[in-house]
Amino acid sequence: MLEAIVQGVLLGGYYAVLAAGLSLMFGVVRFINLAHGDMAVLGAMIALWFVQGAGLHVAIAIALTLPLMGALGWLMQRMIFERALRGGFLIPILTTIGLGAALQNGMFGLFGSDTKSLGAYIGNLSWASWEIPGGIFIGQLPGYMFLTAILVLGAVHVLLTRTAFGRAVRATATDSEAAALCGVDARRVHRGAAAIAVALAGLAGIFLAMRAQVTPFAGPMLLIFAFEAVVIGGIGSLRGTLIGGIALGLAQSLGAMISPQFSLLAGHCVFLAVLAYRLMSGAAAGRGGWRATITALVFHKSMLRGKS
Amino acid sequence: MTAALELNQIVGRHGQLQAIKGMTLRIDKGEVAAIIGANGAGKTTLMRMIAGLHPCAEGSIALFGSDVTAMPAHGRLKAGIALSPEGRRLFGDMTVQENLMIAAENGRRGDWNLASVCDAFSQITPLLARPAGGLSGGQRQAVAIARALIANPDVLLLDEVSLGLSPVAVDGVYQSLETLRGAMTMIVVEQDLTRAMKFASRVICMAEGVLELDGAPKNLTRAQITDAYFGIHKTADTAAGGAAHA
Numbered sequence: 098m099l100e101a102i103v104q105g106v107l108l109g110g111y112y113a114v115l116a117a118g119l120s121l122m123f124g125v126v127r128f129i130n131l132a133h134g135d136m137a138v139l140g141a142m143i144a145l146w147f148v149q150g151a152g153l154h155v156a157i158a159i160a161l162t163l164p165l166m167g168a169l170g171w172l173m174q175r176m177i178f179e180r181a182l183r184g185g186f187l188i189p190i191l192t193t194i195g196l197g198a199a200l201q202n203g204m205f206g207l208f209g210s211d212t213k214s215l216g217a218y219i220g221n222l223s224w225a226s227w228e229i230p231g232g233i234f235i236g237q238l239p240g241y242m243f244l245t246a247i248l249v250l251g252a253v254h255v256l257l258t259r260t261a262f263g264r265a266v267r268a269t270a271t272d273s274e275a276a277a278l279c280g281v282d283a284r285r286v287h288r289g290a291a292a293i294a295v296a297l298a299g300l301a302g303i304f305l306a307m308r309a310q311v312t313p314f315a316g317p318m319l320l321i322f323a324f325e326a327v328v329i330g331g332i333g334s335l336r337g338t339l340i341g342g343i344a345l346g347l348a349q350s351l352g353a354m355i356s357p358q359f360s361l362l363a364g365h366c367v368f369l370a371v372l373a374y375r376l377m378s379g380a381a382a383g384r385g386g387w388r389a390t391i392t393a394l395v396f397h398k399s400m401l402r403g404k405s
Numbered sequence: 406m407t408a409a410l411e412l413n414q415i416v417g418r419h420g421q422l423q424a425i426k427g428m429t430l431r432i433d434k435g436e437v438a439a440i441i442g443a444n445g446a447g448k449t450t451l452m453r454m455i456a457g458l459h460p461c462a463e464g465s466i467a468l469f470g471s472d473v474t475a476m477p478a479h480g481r482l483k484a485g486i487a488l489s490p491e492g493r494r495l496f497g498d499m500t501v502q503e504n505l506m507i508a509a510e511n512g513r514r515g516d517w518n519l520a521s522v523c524d525a526f527s528q529i530t531p532l533l534a535r536p537a538g539g540l541s542g543g544q545r546q547a548v549a550i551a552r553a554l555i556a557n558p559d560v561l562l563l564d565e566v567s568l569g570l571s572p573v574a575v576d577g578v579y580q581s582l583e584t585l586r587g588a589m590t591m592i593v594v595e596q597d598l599t600r601a602m603k604f605a606s607r608v609i610c611m612a613e614g615v616l617e618l619d620g621a622p623k624n625l626t627r628a629q630i631t632d633a634y635f636g637i638h639k640t641a642d643t644a645a646g647g648a649a650h651a
Contacts, residue, residue: 130451179610187473230636261506261507261510261511264499264503264506264507264510265507265510265511267496267498268499268507269494271496271497271498271499272494272496273498274458274478274494275490275494275495276479276496276507277457277458277478277479278456278458278479278480278482278487278488278490278494278553279479279482279507279508279511279512279556280479280483280507280508280510280511280512280550281479281507281511282477282479283479405418
């Protein structure tokens with residue numbers, strides 16, 4: 098039981114990184130990127146190509162992939178999302194569905210349909226573990242992933258709360274018109290936020306490729322996990338994202354104790370329970386409208402208050 | 406005198422409604438102008454158009470002779486136009502200091518900085534670490550003006566300075582604004598006629614999107630202002646015209 102809890106918490110770090118980008122995009126740019134999971138897979142595929150195709154060390158591959166993914170996020174915001182957002186609330190959703198399909202089939206064309214993993218390239222990290230008192234074994238890879246997740250989310254928190262760019266992001270998320278009156282160019286802020294979000298998705302994809310296997314069509318499942326972690330933890334708060342990720346990881350880990358088939362279902366059940374609670378809280382009904390309902394469901398905390 | 410701001414036949418629309426109907430106006434450098442008018446006269450739309458928040462459907466806006474009509478709001482701040490908007494629009498979850506720092510970081514360099522705006526608006530200093538959302542109306546207004554000021558503008562636009570404030574708070578805000586007189590061009594939208602007449606060197610009265618009256622307060626009678634404020638001449642003309650047609 099204790100081991101399952103520890104494993105669940107460690108798994109939560111991965112889900113938190115996966116969810117943080119989705120949360121950031123919705124909180125700042127105000128749209129749900131349904132291609133987020135596919136972008137995570139793309140990050141994994143690019144890192145795999147650097148390792149398998151170019152023969153680079155995994156660490157170098159990660160160091161190259163993350164800025165590349167950030168640049169891709171910046172470009173997609175500049176070339177695609179900005180234009181889609183002018184079409185209202187629905188067009189960006191349809192656009193990201195199309196983008197996701199294009200990414201899946203593009204990766205299928207470029208990298209093939211075989212499952213791929215970075216597990217073979219990280220030495221004994223895949224199976225090495227630490228034994229802690231009580232006879233509990235903690236996998237080194239999940240442990241390092243969790244630490245990396247904490248460090249990355251902490252760094253994003255510092256960026257948002259302690260830097261001029263972070264203040265501009267928070268101001269734009271609160272009131273983009275008032276931010277413009279303070280000299281903030283909302284488009285540049287949105288592009289910066291998209292770069293961070295896609296880089297985070299890429300990191301989550303690399304994590305996945307290290308701990309399991311990826312295929313070009315794994316994106317939609319990753320999107321569901323990210324969305325569940327975001328809804329459980331609440332959009333906009335990095336602490337909430339981490340808590341949501343850990344809650345999802347715990348649910349899956351404890352669910353697997355009942356039955357291996359129950360692992361994913363347990364996570365979905367926690368998500369549905371939180372969703373039902375939010376619905377019954379009356380926040381959505383009180384404000385009225387389908388858009389307000391979606392906002393109330395996933396946006397229960399004010400975006401980027403400066404609290405981690 | 407050098408023209409700080411020149412509006413040339415500007416038209417502002419809200420959908421089908423024409424809120425500003427071909428208005429032409431020149432504000433000289435260092436001038437303190439008060440814009441008055443009844444609700445719906447177009448005062449706030451005019452301020453938003455000057456600040457770049459509302460598009461000019463027709464006409465042009467020039468700042469010290471340079472056309473800024475197509476420039477977005479964030480660019481106009483850097484060009485030298487700052488607006489303290491109606492409703493203050495502070496970032497409620499951020500501290501007062503963060504609210505000020507955003508404008509300082511993205512505005513122009515100049516004499517105004519955190520220390521100097523705290524000197525000009527002394528009530529701000531003890532509030533710097535507090536979230537802006539928890540401030541009183543007067544404090545919020547002071548922070549909103551300080552936030553515009555810290556961007557070192559040439560033209561300071563102040564929309565609805567006294568709206569929703571207690572008389573004591575309004576006195577405090579105007580005392581601080583007095584210290585800015587001569588240092589920059591100011592355009593103030595004010596519902597309080599007495600206050601506007603006392604503070605401004607020039608009063609501009611708008612009604613239904615057009616300029617009805619323009620002059621120095623000492624040259625205007627109360628009756629002239631009241632008539633322009635409520636568009637009484639226009640109403641009388643329209644009624645007379647209607648009667649003549651009938």
